[in-house]
Amino acid sequence: MSKVRIGAGAATLAALMALPAAVGAAPAGPFADVCAAGQPAMLVHVVGFKQRTGVVRVQSYGGDPDHYFDKGSYLKRIELRVPAAGALDVCVPVPAPGRYAVSVRHDVDGDDHAGRADGGGMSGNPHLSLFDLMFKRKPPADAVAVPVGHGVRVVPVVLNYLSGGSFAPVAGAV
Numbered sequence: 001m002s003k004v005r006i007g008a009g010a011a012t013l014a015a016l017m018a019l020p021a022a023v024g025a026a027p028a029g030p031f032a033d034v035c036a037a038g039q040p041a042m043l044v045h046v047v048g049f050k051q052r053t054g055v056v057r058v059q060s061y062g063g064d065p066d067h068y069f070d071k072g073s074y075l076k077r078i079e080l081r082v083p084a085a086g087a088l089d090v091c092v093p094v095p096a097p098g099r100y101a102v103s104v105r106h107d108v109d110g111d112d113h114a115g116r117a118d119g120g121g122m123s124g125n126p127h128l129s130l131f132d133l134m135f136k137r138k139p140p141a142d143a144v145a146v147p148v149g150h151g152v153r154v155v156p157v158v159l160n161y162l163s164g165g166s167f168a169p170v171a172g173a174v
Contacts, residue, residue, distance in 0.1 A: 017149045029058075029078045035091035043152050044102050044121075046088040047161040048173040050119055054079050054110040059099045060092045063168040065141030068101040069122075075100075082106065094148050100146040104157045114127055119170075121162040128160070 012106050025042055027035050034041045067073050076092050086127040094100055106119040123146045126139035146155050160167050 008152070028080050028083070029090045029092075031076075031078070031093045034093040038149055038151050039093065039150055040097055040157045041091050041093045041096075042100060042146060042148060044090045044092055044104065044123075045154055045156045046090065046104055046121070046159065047120075047154060048119075048169045049088075049106065050084060050117075050159070050161050050170045050173055052082050052084055053110050053114075054082055054084055054106060054108045056088055056090075056147050057105045057107065058092060059088045059103045060094065061103070062094065062098060065099070065101070065145060068144060069103055070142055074103075090150075094149045097149050099145045099147055101141070101146060102155055102157065104159065106159055107159075116162055117122040119159040121159045122158040123155050123157060125156070125158050129164060130162075130167055147174050 026032065031041065035043050043143055044062065046056060046058075050095050056079070058078045058080075060076045061073060062066040071135065075094070077091065080088065080090065082088065100123075102123040104121045108117045108119070109115065122139065122144050124139070124144040126143040129137065131137070146153060158169050159173070161170050163170065
């Protein structure tokens, strides 16, 4: 398990040249060179920010799907500042081809504590109800598992936030 925290400006020109056309921006994070080299990785494409403040935490999970999202069971943890505009593309290496999952948390005020204003999402973008959140129920592994081959797999994640009685994407998110 490894944890990395850096500023959002860490990206390379080589990474931009190697990305699939669907993404269009250089990935952020300390592992951008892994995606640029086409090695096994997930390029997590985060959209739907409610605010342009705080920190985004991306965690990857592998191995036994029954333990995806268990506390402390992540493979990689990357923390980055929220970009001033657009999506955030984060390169997350994986140890080998296989099935993985990703969780993303937007810590709006950057205090490193979960708050009601914070948002989140997962690979596969499963729907989570307030009941699921209150009782910390995990989505089925098949709903969040991402097959990664010998190259880079783009993984779109739409952020969700509490609003009234629901946990959903924000209309008009920035």
